[in-house]
Amino acid sequence: MDIQLLLTGNEIMSGDTVDSNSAMMAQRLASLGLTVQRKITVGDDSALLERELANMTREADLVIVNGGLGPTIDDLTAEILATVADLPIAEHPEALAHLEQWCAKRNLTLNAANRKQALLPAGCTLIPNETGSAVGFSLEVNDCLVLCTPGVPSELSHMLEHVLDLLRQRLGNPQQHNILRLQTFGLGESSAQQIISDGVPDWPPAVDLGFRAGAPQMEIKLTVTNDDDLALQQACRHQLEDLFGDHIIGEGDTLLAERVLELLVERGKTLATAESCTGGLIASMLTRIAGSSRGFHAGFVTYDNDIKHRVLGVPEALLEEHGAVSEPVVVAMAEGAMQRAGADYSIAVSGIAGPGGGSNEKPVGTVWLAWGSPENIETCCLNWPVERTLFQTMVAAAGLDMIRRTLLGLDSQPRYFDQRRVRAGAAQ
Amino acid sequence: MDIQLLLTGNEIMSGDTVDSNSAMMAQRLASLGLTVQRKITVGDDSALLERELANMTREADLVIVNGGLGPTIDDLTAEILATVADLPIAEHPEALAHLEQWCAKRNLTLNAANRKQALLPAGCTLIPNETGSAVGFSLEVNDCLVLCTPGVPSELSHMLEHVLDLLRQRLGNPQQHNILRLQTFGLGESSAQQIISDGVPDWPPAVDLGFRAGAPQMEIKLTVTNDDDLALQQACRHQLEDLFGDHIIGEGDTLLAERVLELLVERGKTLATAESCTGGLIASMLTRIAGSSRGFHAGFVTYDNDIKHRVLGVPEALLEEHGAVSEPVVVAMAEGAMQRAGADYSIAVSGIAGPGGGSNEKPVGTVWLAWGSPENIETCCLNWPVERTLFQTMVAAAGLDMIRRTLLGLDSQPRYFDQRRVRAGAAQ
Missing domain, CATH: 3.30.70.2860 (Alpha-Beta Plaits)
Incomplete structure (x- = not known):
């Protein structure tokens, strides 16, 4: 089955918007074992759209048009499809009913701009839009099925369920992937x-x-x-x-933070974080997950020596003697966080995210991690010399991964430690 | 000038990768006043690529091909361009020298796979790749300039500088946007x-x-x-x-967190954060900025009532009487954070990110913010009933925005308060 996508939108052509819709469509089609052969993107331009759509309908078995369904003058899809199919445009009663309902729910009056969204190629079939005002529609042209879908990603996502149903019916019982x-x-x-x-x-x-x-x-x-x-x-x-x-x-989609929280909840335990170079990212990764409060109660962002001392009780002598990026300091941070939060486990990180702040002895990308429970804190020094935000992301994930391993009772060391390790610690 | 993009890659067609390269190219071309007319994406398939490239070169003045330059058997760009231009493939001495250098720097031996990247259409001109092994190249075909660029975004980004130089020369002095x-x-x-x-x-x-x-x-x-x-x-x-x-x-690209840090540094002041529902995101937004340690020293993620009390000193009676999402509690959080961190300003947030945890009185999306200095803490209660991570993002930004306004000495209220406000506070 030759499947082609036609994407329209000036904001996609200009690069103001990155198109993620076509990836979404390809992935959903893949669940039916269907692959996209070709995709073309053009701006909101009648002549260009008409040419591409006419060519595609001659060549493909299925064309999915995305975008151009809205109320503004730039929204050309219905008009272009009618031209290519040589059909008149007519007000579609079901589409009008949908618009009236949509407006009524929002206490809006149906104006001319919105009403334009009911003007569709004569004889087309509606595809419901559960979240937006613009309905989708389908039409056979030159033995090719054309499906027109909205450019708003959340609306598209819902509508794709209907599109997949329609394709399942059409294909009989397609070979599922x-x-x-x-x-x-x-x-x-x-x-x-x-x-x-x-x-x-x-x-x-x-x-x-x-x-x-x-x-x-x-x-x-x-x-x-x-x-x-x-x-x-x-x-x-x-x-x-x-x-x-x-x-x-x-x-499936399991995230590291999600798995850590699941393990904590299963064991009735809580985790605290003490972050320097990751600056709150570990806490943020955890709290992005709904229900995170069941395993995560407290995080400390101690971005300064004085704060490491005041807030986490890291002895000033340790900071002076070893510096903030050191094994004794990161262990004291982990201990301080557990003690102050009354938590069962903690992760502590202190490192040099860059671009400044490095030295010969401790170059940018150096980071000490400590993790464990009050009885057993482990440490490691890694070197991950990448761009600042990527460094923060990878180090935060490494911290979560070490707690995951601790909770699972694994004593093997992960592979990436071999490549990144500066020095293994064996504190406490 | 008719400019068209030809993107290749099975991972883009399957939706495993979202193409951001074409947006990057469109935006960089826009700086020369150039707009992209049409873009086509196909998988790593010789027949499809050849057909599209041949058509494009007949129609366009400039075609930029992206992807397919690498060492694997799927990387077809050089071969396809040679076929379309009816030229032989030959080992390009400059490309080979680049590969030798690239390998030498990394202590690698130049193997056959890598050496393939020096096999280019005869007579093409190199475009330097400063970061990767695969060089770019340009060739005139059918009065159309074809530029071949790498699919790795960081390599493309560097190479586009050379592409823009090349276009500037070619266009004389183009009308700059x-x-x-x-x-x-x-x-x-x-x-x-x-x-x-x-x-x-x-x-x-x-x-x-x-x-x-x-x-x-x-x-x-x-x-x-x-x-x-x-x-x-x-x-x-x-x-x-x-x-x-x-x-x-x-x-330009100024971020809220960046502006807040700039204002703090100008004034020689520091900020502390006390986060419940945003869970470390405000701290993380601040510390993503290089040099953030000059204005931000301490953040507290207090995701639990007991921690709000233990770590920030929020009186237990307040928590019991008003609940965690309340004006007195968020004010006590702001005060506790400043006091414990010795900071000049703070932001505190406590709200219900959802999807669970809402009630009739305090539905999902309700959030109390407090911000200011020890002398003057202001508050506001907003309702932002959107998906969890978007809620966290918008609320974190609102907190940073209120500190920005405080640091600028603005006493006007932002517009979004009108739409989102549940109740204005006037604490302290």
């Missing part, structure tokens, strides 16, 4: 690929292996297109678990 | 547009007005294409300053 996603931390794409090639030389071709590298996590994706291969998919998953072990955080 | 960007907080796109339409009915057509709504800031862009209109651009800027006043944070 079964996608299993594993979230990892501490692995790079190329080294992961190498480890798999070496470890599983006879990887089954029926299981498609994919990587999606992000900061801080990397996703490994196992896709099978045939239900008969589900057992094979599970076998591959077990092989990955053998190869990567505790570098796998969880399935 | 002078773009003035103003950063605002607390304005929506449509209301800003309305205020401008009402306030400046005779807006000069020579000054193009644009908006770029983000969370939390909105950018207003004034573009003129003729140096004679620079005075007019300045006049428009002054009119915007009259209309929006202190909702304008600064010029």
Whole structure:
């Protein structure tokens, strides 16, 4: 099935908006085993849109148009589709009813601009828009199915459910892609690929292996297109678990912070944070998760020596003797945070995020981490010389990862420590 | 000048990667007054790429190809361009020298895969890649200039400087677009547009007005294409300053946190934060800025009543009587943070980020803010019923905005307070 996307919008052409809609569409279509062949983006220009849409309908089996459904004069999709299909534009009663309801709910009067959104190519079929004013619509042109969808991402996301239903009906029972996603931390794409090639030389071709590298996590994706291969998919998953072990955080969309909170809640424990160079990012990653208050109660951002002393009780002598980026200081921070918060576990970080502040002995990218419980605090010094915000992201994630490992009772060291370690600590 | 972009990559077609490169290219081209007419994306497929590139070179004056320069078998750009131009592929000595240098710097041996990156269409001209192994290259085909650039965003960003130089030379002295960007907080796109339409009915057509709504800031862009209109651009800027006043944070890329730190440093003052529902995000926004330690020393994330009491000294009686999301508690948090950190100013927030935790009296989205100095703490209760992370982002920004206003000695209330306010406080 030849599927093409036509995206319209001056704000996308100018680069003022980064298009994430086409990625959303491609991923949702992939769940039906459908792949997008080609996508074209042009601005809100009648002549350009008409040319592309006419060409696409001659060539493709399915065209999804995105954008241009709104009330302004720049919104051209209905008009262009009518021209290409050689049909008149007419007020669509269902679309008008939707607009009237939409306005009534918001105590608005239906004005001419809004009413324009009911003017659609004659004979088209509506696609409901559950959140916005502009309905979607579908039409067959030149044996090609054209689906018109809104540019607002949240509206598109809802409408895609209807689009997928429509495609499922049309395709009979399409070959579903079964996608299993594993979230990892501490692995790079190329080294992961190498480890798999070496470890599983006879990887089954029926299981498609994919990587999606992000900061801080990397996703490994196992896709099978045939239900008969589900057992094979599970076998591959077990092989990955053998190869990567505790570098796998969880399935689906699991975030590191989410997994840490889950483990804390399961054990009825709480965590406190003491952050210098990450400046509140660990606390923020935790509290982004709904329900985080069940495992996280207190965070300290101690961005200054005096504050490390006043707020966390780090002895001034330690700060003077060893400096803020040192093992004794980061251990005292971890202890101070647990004690002051009455927490069971803590993470403490102190490092040099840059671009300034480095020295020969402690260059930019140097960071001491301490983590554990009052009975057992572990430490490590890493060097991660990357741009400031990426450094903060990776170090915050490393802190969360160490607590995850502690909560799981793992005593193995993660792979990334080997590459980044300056010095392993063995404090307390 | 008809400019078209050809983007290649299976990871873009599948939606695993969101393409931000084309937005980057469009914005950089805009600085020369150039606009992109059309962009096409296809996967790493020889037949598809060849068809699109051949069509584009017949139609456009400039084609920029992005992606497909790397060492793997999927990287097809050099080969496709050679086919379209009907030229042989040859090892390019300069490209080979670049690869040798690149490997030597990294203590790597030049292997066959890497060496493939020196195989380019005969007669093409190199475009330097300062950060990566794959050079870019340019070639005239069918009176169309084709520029091939790398898909890695950081490499592309550097290479675009060379591309712009090349275009400047080619275009003689192109009509530069002078773009003035103003950063605002607390304005929506449509209301800003309305205020401008009402306030400046005779807006000069020579000054193009644009908006770029983000969370939390909105950018207003004034573009003129003729140096004679620079005075007019300045006049428009002054009119915007009259209309929006202190909702304008600064010029260019200025971030709220950056402006707050600048004002603190100018005055030799420090700020402390006491965060409940924003969970460290305000501290994190501040410490993302290099040099933030000059104005920000301490942040407290007190995500629990007991911690508000233990760490910030909020009286237990206040918490019991009024609840954590209340004016007396948020004032006590602000006071406690200043006192414990020895800071001159503080921001405190306590609210209900959701999705759970709301009540009839205090629904999800309710938040109390307190800000000021030991002598004068102000408060406000807002209702911002949006998704959890957006709520955290907007509330954190509102807190920073109130400190910015305090530091500037503004006593006017921002517009967004009118829309969001539940109750104005007048504590202390």
